[in-house]
Structures are given as C-alpha cells and as structure tokens.
Amino acid sequence: PKGNPYMSLRDQMGTIFQDEDFLDLYATEGQPGLSPWRLAWVTIMQFRETLSDRQAAEAVRARIDWKYFLGLDLTDPGFDFSVLSEFRDRLLAGSAEERLLDKLLERSQAHGLIKSRGQQRTDSTHVLAAIRVLNRLELVGETLRAALNELAIVAPEWLQNLAPLEWYERYSKRVEDSRLPREQSKRDAYAQTVGEDGFALLDALEDDNTPKDLQELPTIDALRRIWQRHYERRDPEATSEPGSTEPTVRFKDKRELSKAAEGLESPYDVDARYRKKRDTQWSGYMVHVSETCNPSEPHLLTHVHTTSASVHEAKCTTVIEEALVEKELAPDDHVVDAAYVSADLLVKSKRDYGIELRGPTRPDVSWQVHVEGAYRPDDFHIDWEQQWARCPQGKQSISWTDRVDSHDRPFIQVQFSQSDCTPCENRALCTRIKSYQSRVLKLHPEPQHKAFKAAQSWFESEEGQRQYKRRAGVEGTISQGVRAFGMRRSRYRGLDKTHLQNVAIAAAMNMDRLVAWFDGRPRSPTRTSRFAALMPH
Numbered sequence: 001p002k003g004n005p006y007m008s009l010r011d012q013m014g015t016i017f018q019d020e021d022f023l024d025l026y027a028t029e030g031q032p033g034l035s036p037w038r039l040a041w042v043t044i045m046q047f048r049e050t051l052s053d054r055q056a057a058e059a060v061r062a063r064i065d066w067k068y069f070l071g072l073d074l075t076d077p078g079f080d081f082s083v084l085s086e087f088r089d090r091l092l093a094g095s096a097e098e099r100l101l102d103k104l105l106e107r108s109q110a111h112g113l114i115k116s117r118g119q120q121r122t123d124s125t126h127v128l129a130a131i132r133v134l135n136r137l138e139l140v141g142e143t144l145r146a147a148l149n150e151l152a153i154v155a156p157e158w159l160q161n162l163a164p165l166e167w168y169e170r171y172s173k174r175v176e177d178s179r180l181p182r183e184q185s186k187r188d189a190y191a192q193t194v195g196e197d198g199f200a201l202l203d204a205l206e207d208d209n210t211p212k213d214l215q216e217l218p219t220i221d222a223l224r225r226i227w228q229r230h231y232e233r234r235d236p237e238a239t240s241e242p243g244s245t246e247p248t249v250r251f252k253d254k255r256e257l258s259k260a261a262e263g264l265e266s267p268y269d270v271d272a273r274y275r276k277k278r279d280t281q282w283s284g285y286m287v288h289v290s291e292t293c294n295p296s297e298p299h300l301l302t303h304v305h306t307t308s309a310s311v312h313e314a315k316c317t318t319v320i321e322e323a324l325v326e327k328e329l330a331p332d333d334h335v336v337d338a339a340y341v342s343a344d345l346l347v348k349s350k351r352d353y354g355i356e357l358r359g360p361t362r363p364d365v366s367w368q369v370h371v372e373g374a375y376r377p378d379d380f381h382i383d384w385e386q387q388w389a390r391c392p393q394g395k396q397s398i399s400w401t402d403r404v405d406s407h408d409r410p411f412i413q414v415q416f417s418q419s420d421c422t423p424c425e426n427r428a429l430c431t432r433i434k435s436y437q438s439r440v441l442k443l444h445p446e447p448q449h450k451a452f453k454a455a456q457s458w459f460e461s462e463e464g465q466r467q468y469k470r471r472a473g474v475e476g477t478i479s480q481g482v483r484a485f486g487m488r489r490s491r492y493r494g495l496d497k498t499h500l501q502n503v504a505i506a507a508a509m510n511m512d513r514l515v516a517w518f519d520g521r522p523r524s525p526t527r528t529s530r531f532a533a534l535m536p537h
C-alpha cells in the first residue's frame with residue numbers, strides 16, 4: 001500500500017543490511033532459518049511497533065508489508081519466535097549490537113543524507129530496570145532465594161546435603177513485604193536470620209571440598225556483594241567475653257551503608273543502580289542519545305550510550321565523542337546541557353577530537369557571586385606568563401602552586417600575602433577566612449581556564465543563545481523514544497541487553513525519520529503547550 005513506511009524505505013534504500021554484516025556471528029554449520037539481515041530488521045521493526053518476540057514472529061508470518069520489506073514470499077511460514085532472542089544473544093556475544101544502528105548510518109552516509117561535521121546534540125533520560133523495587137528486607141531475602149534457586153539447578157545434591165529444613169520454609173516462596181512480620185523486633189530478627197543463613201551458605205561454598213565454580217555463579221557474586229554492604233560479621237573470639245551470646249552477624253543500620261549508587265538493587269539485575277536526580281528517583285540505567293541537527297538534512301540519531309544510573313553525564317561526554325569520531329560522524333559543534341560540560345572536557349573535546357563542546361558552563365557557587373560588590377575570581381587580573389595575580393585592591397599574589405584535587409584534577413593555588421590581607425579595608429568583600437589568613441584563589445590550569453571563559457562568552461552571546469536553542473530538539477527526540485518506542489523501561493535484565501534495546505530503538509527511530517524525509521514530511525516542531533503559545537513576544 002502507498003505510504004507504508006516499510007515499503008517506502010525498501011524502495012528508496014534497498015535492504016540496507018547484508019548477510020555478510022552478521023555472518024561472523026554464526027558458525028558455518030549453524031546458519032539460522034531466517035537470514036541474519038532479515039533478523040536484524042525484525043529486531044528493529046519489533047521495537048518500532050513495541051512488539052513482543054511472539055508478536056514480531058507473527059507479523060513476519062502474517063503481514064504483507066513486513067514480507068515485502070523482508071523480501072519474503074507471501075507463503076513464507078516465518079520462524080519460531082525463540083529465534084529472535086537467539087539472534088540478540090549472538091549480537092551480544094559478538095559485541096555486534098551497534099551494527100543495527102551503524103549499518104543504517106553508513107548507508108545513509110552513502111546516500112548523502114548525513115555528513116560528518118556540522119552540529120549534533122546529546123541529552124539523556126532514565127531507563128527503569130526490569131526488576132521489582134525491593135526494600136532492604138526483601139532485598140536480602142530475595143538475594144538468598146535467588147542464590148539457592150541457581151544452586152538447585154547446577155548443584156542440587158550439594159545443596160540438598162547443606163540446606164536445613166527451615167530454609168525450605170523460608171526461601172521457597174518469593175519474599176514480599178506483605179508476608180513479612182509488621183512488628184519491628186520481628187523484622188529485625190528476620191534480617192538477622194537471613195544474614196546468618198547467607199553467611200552459612202557462603203562459608204559452605206568456600207569449603208575446600210566444594211566445587212570452585214559454584215563460587216563464580218552470578219547469584220553467588222550478588223549474595224557476597226549484598227551481604228558485604230548490608231551486614232557486618234564480627235569475629236566471636238575477638239569481640240565477645242567467653243560464653244557471650246552476642247550475635248556475630250549484624251544487619252547494618254541504614255545510615256551505615258555505603259552510597260546508594262554503589263549498592264546492588266536486585267540479585268536479578270546486578271548492573272541496575274539507584275539514582276536520584278532532581279525530583280526523579282529510579283533503579284536502572286541512563287541512556288544518552290546523540291543526533292544530527294543540521295537544518296538541511298534529516299535529523300538522525302548517530303549514537304546511543306547506555307550506563308548504569310549512577311554514572312554522571314560528565315563521565316559520558318568523552319565516550320560519546322570518541323564513538324562519533326570512530327564512526328566518522330564527529331560534529332564541529334556538540335551541543336549539550338551543563339551536566340556534560342567541564343573545563344577539562346572543553347579542552348579535551350577540542351584537542352583530541354576537533355569538537356567544540358557547546359553548552360552552559362557550571363555556575364560559580366562561591367559566596368562572592370551572591371554578594372553585591374564582592375570580589376569574585378573574575379575580578380582578579382591573572383598574569384599566566386609571570387605566574388601571579390593582582391587583586392582589586394592592587395596587591396600582587398605571593399605564591400603560585402600547581403596542585404591536584406581529590407579527583408586527580410590539576411589546579412593552581414594562588415595565595416596573597418597575610419600582611420596585605422589582614423589590614424585590607426575591603427577584606428569583608430574578599431574573603432571570610434580567619435583574620436590571620438589571606439585570600440587564596442583556586443584556578444584551572446591556563447588551557448582549561450581560557451576554554452572555560454571562551455565557553456562562557458559564547459553561551460552569553462546572541463549567536464550562542466541562538467545556536468543553543470537547537471539543543472531543545474533532542475528533548476523532543478527523547479520524548480518520542482519514551483512515548484512511542486518504549487525507551488523508558490528496559491525489557492531485559494543487565495546493562496548489555498538494555499543497551500541493545502536502546503540501539504534497536506535508535507535504529508527504529510531513524511527508520512521513521514528517513515521515511516519522513518523521503519516522503520517530504522516536515523519535522524514536527526518541538527511541542528509548545530496551548531497556553532505557552534499565547535505568550536506575548
């Protein structure tokens with residue numbers, strides 16, 4: 001039928017994928033029932049229409065547009081839905097998931113639909129892990145249950161010899177808060193018992209007669225890590241009086257735990273992490289989406305980067321730019337929000353990748369910024385060559401020292417003289433340190449300092465403001481990914497599989513954008529609410 005996106009794309013760009021793109025993932029004798037290039041498309045098409053594996057296999061069997069796009073006869077019987085999860089496993093085993101997006105981009109480049117350089121923008125959103133959110137009691141109970149279930153599969157006899165009868169009663173059913181006692185003392189006792197059971201299992205696994213590979217099981221690793229975070233185990237001989245009944249296992253108080261970002265949230269997805277960002281709290285991942293935004297080309301997603309939720313945006317800027325360079329899709333300008341920008345990153349992007357990182361710099365948080373007339377670092381004159389600074393009162397610094405902060409970042413400490421600062425009549429506008437101390441400036445090294453200042457001026461300029469407005473478009477892309485393609489929630493467990501999902505979604509979104517471009521459909525503008533549209537200009 002006319003206007004069908006699959007048919008339009010096939011007519012304009014052919015099959016795009018070739019079997020050779022994926023053949024290395026198959027042993028010569030183990031070729032799949034459906035050729036790899038078709039499975040790659042079915043994977044993308046199922047995310048385009050948010051279909052399950054079963055529904056996607058049914059679409060291949062029954063839908064004429066899918067058959068046309070995949071080059072199948074109308075009578076083709078299709079394949080069993082399990083082939084799709086096998087194909088995903090092969091992609092992951094061969095680290096080939098990026099090909100779903102990259103081959104489409106290569107083909108688009110060959111058609112002149114996307115060029116390197118120009119402008120690209122990046123933003124991120126949260127992805128919820130495919131796990132039940134557990135409170136601490138549920139977490140420890142469920143972690144031990146998961147370990148016992150895995151051992152029951154791989155070492156049933158070993159486990160049967162070890163497990164006392166109470167364990168069957170305690171860990172046979174899913175641990176749910178509604179089934180746990182209400183009373184605090186009973187809840188404490190439950191946590192204590194589970195802790196002791198967990199340590200008993202870990203001790204047994206470390207016994208010389210226990211097969212060593214049992215210790216390597218993923219659920220045992222999760223048990224070890226979760227116990228380390230939530231329990232303290234004391235050596236009875238070191239801590240107690242002889243004959244003492246003081247427990248040797250203690251469920252730690254919430255306040256004693258290491259940062260939430262470091263803790264496992266579930267034994268079933270050990271990559272998912274907790275994060276709170278402004279008003280949003282979630283357990284799972286972050287996905288960073290980059291796309292082109294040149295006015296004369298279709299806006300295509302060029303890269304997706306997936307991390308655990310606890311990884312900060314600033315840690316992703318370099319990884320994303322490196323990937324764009326590798327794909328030969330590095331932009332001239334990379335437009336991002338403040339979270340992706342730092343003085344170091346501004347220098348690194350330009351020096352290593354030839355990319356101007358464009359975005360607001362993080363604001364100065366010192367008190368001087370908020371007090372009228374106070375002396376901010378910008379009010380000091382810096383002589384980089386001679387390595388001194390002059391304060392607004394005309395006094396020259398007495399020392400200039402290279403230092404490194406706790407994150408291994410170099411900085412310069414510039415110190416003024418006590419004999420100048422102590423009697424200074426404007427001291428209250430300059431520093432709040434003790435009266436016998438003098439003003440100290442903390443500066444970025446010169447390249448970072450200058451890059452930071454240049455980025456600040458660009459952002460405050462009219463041209464900078466005009467260009468930065470384009471960043472907002474990527475929020476629309478993320479909103480489209482979340483609403484129409486299921487980007488908000490991972491279908492799978494683990495970072496790798498969640499990333500594969502995000503790559504397939506990006507390819508599916510590009511598919512729609514290419515079709516819209518070929519059909520001459522204009523891009524939808526960034527949504528403005530009815531009320532916001534009434535704002536007087």
Ligand code: SF4
Binds near residue numbers: 375393421424431
């Ligand atoms: S306190 Fe020291 S550094 Fe600050 S203005 Fe006075 S003399 Fe200059």
